[in-house]
Amino acid sequence: MSDGEPLVRWQWIGDHAGELADYTGVHLRLGLLPVLFGLIISVPLGILCHRRRWLYPPVLTAANIMYSIPSLALFMIFVKYTGLTERTVMIPLTLYTLSVLVPNVVDGLASVPEPVRQAATAVGFGPIRRVVQVELPIAVPVVIAGVRVAAVSSISLVAVGQLIGQGGLGYYITRGLQLDFPTPIVTAIVLIMLLALTTDALLVLAQRLLTPWSRSKVTAS
Amino acid sequence: MNDLLNQLGLVGDWLTSPKQWRGAEGIPQRLLEHLTYSGLSLLFAALIGLAFGLLVGHTGRGAFAVAAVANLARAIPTFGLVVLVVTLAGLSTTPVLVALVALAVPPILINTFEGVRGVDRATRDAARGVGMTEWQVLARVEVPMALPLILLGLRIAAIQVVATATIAAYPGLGGLGRFIVDGLSRNDYELVVGGSTVVVVLALLVQVAFTALRRVVVSPGLRVSVSRP
Numbered sequence: 001m002s003d004g005e006p007l008v009r010w011q012w013i014g015d016h017a018g019e020l021a022d023y024t025g026v027h028l029r030l031g032l033l034p035v036l037f038g039l040i041i042s043v044p045l046g047i048l049c050h051r052r053r054w055l056y057p058p059v060l061t062a063a064n065i066m067y068s069i070p071s072l073a074l075f076m077i078f079v080k081y082t083g084l085t086e087r088t089v090m091i092p093l094t095l096y097t098l099s100v101l102v103p104n105v106v107d108g109l110a111s112v113p114e115p116v117r118q119a120a121t122a123v124g125f126g127p128i129r130r131v132v133q134v135e136l137p138i139a140v141p142v143v144i145a146g147v148r149v150a151a152v153s154s155i156s157l158v159a160v161g162q163l164i165g166q167g168g169l170g171y172y173i174t175r176g177l178q179l180d181f182p183t184p185i186v187t188a189i190v191l192i193m194l195l196a197l198t199t200d201a202l203l204v205l206a207q208r209l210l211t212p213w214s215r216s217k218v219t220a221s
Numbered sequence: 222m223n224d225l226l227n228q229l230g231l232v233g234d235w236l237t238s239p240k241q242w243r244g245a246e247g248i249p250q251r252l253l254e255h256l257t258y259s260g261l262s263l264l265f266a267a268l269i270g271l272a273f274g275l276l277v278g279h280t281g282r283g284a285f286a287v288a289a290v291a292n293l294a295r296a297i298p299t300f301g302l303v304v305l306v307v308t309l310a311g312l313s314t315t316p317v318l319v320a321l322v323a324l325a326v327p328p329i330l331i332n333t334f335e336g337v338r339g340v341d342r343a344t345r346d347a348a349r350g351v352g353m354t355e356w357q358v359l360a361r362v363e364v365p366m367a368l369p370l371i372l373l374g375l376r377i378a379a380i381q382v383v384a385t386a387t388i389a390a391y392p393g394l395g396g397l398g399r400f401i402v403d404g405l406s407r408n409d410y411e412l413v414v415g416g417s418t419v420v421v422v423l424a425l426l427v428q429v430a431f432t433a434l435r436r437v438v439v440s441p442g443l444r445v446s447v448s449r450p
Binding site for chain 2: 007064158185189200
């Protein structure tokens, strides 16, 4: 960096506001769609693992192994099949969410008190209706705790996708390095953190709205 | 399927070629750089994370601050942090260490804190009752009981650090990411996949090492109580 260059040139941010907003949108899509896909996979998979306990250890091990594969390496492996597209970034990020989401779905279902389960059966709930209307709602706090971790790390990992040209706000990180100009890098980092923390706060809010009973329980204890 | 076999063949050729195993561009040298970045940052992160985690867990003061700091640190994009520090301070090992320490502290801090705080109050009081000092309560009761969670935190941190140290290659530093980044810029797919394979194997070895460590250091009494609640 040249001497006298400030950490942030506010002028630059003003000049690029529109472009920054576009990339922020892309970044959100790349970071959050994988969490949604991960949830779509994890909920049925978690229910299955909860019902058939022998299935859980191998599924969890597979998810943990996938999580330990570096994102950069996983992107590269998928480039061969899906090219330099958004899919190549979103598939690995989806796989990463499973190591957090599947255990949280299983733990959430395990947190349902046995009397509640029996009561639901006694008043005539079938197995499917019982899972959807009784067990999953009770599991919501634990599941959302997993979604929060998955969403925050997914949003910050998107930037690495820039190495295959699909990194959302990560674009400004590589751009700043090429130009030896810190402003775009600082701006990207701050925006990514804001996206992650805002998403986190919204998820906490969503949990409160979805499970009004858990709040009264907390104050009671 | 055929394609997968081709890929495996490609990786096999690359890995077994003698030129990969010699000199400053070879796998051993890159592996050493990678392990240096990872080991040093894990060490610093463990010192910070364990110190604050034990302190806050033992005293119970500052729990909210720990949660807030860990949450904030988790949101930092590591890739951005590496590049920013390189831009500000120039090319050296420091930027990688700064970014990797920031990445590794939250899981160690949170899990250590949760582990110590989760120790049964009655157990803690009993330890004080038999005349242990606060230090002894921490070292002989709380730490051994919190060990499964402390190790979990260290394992998560180690895996993330080993995986993320690949990014150091992007602004021009060493480590195993070199193969991937160079392969990308030269359009040399063999190099990319070969380098990725080495990183994956290293990450899996770390996973296995921590599982083994857990078997050795966690008290057998604790393991039994976990399986029989």
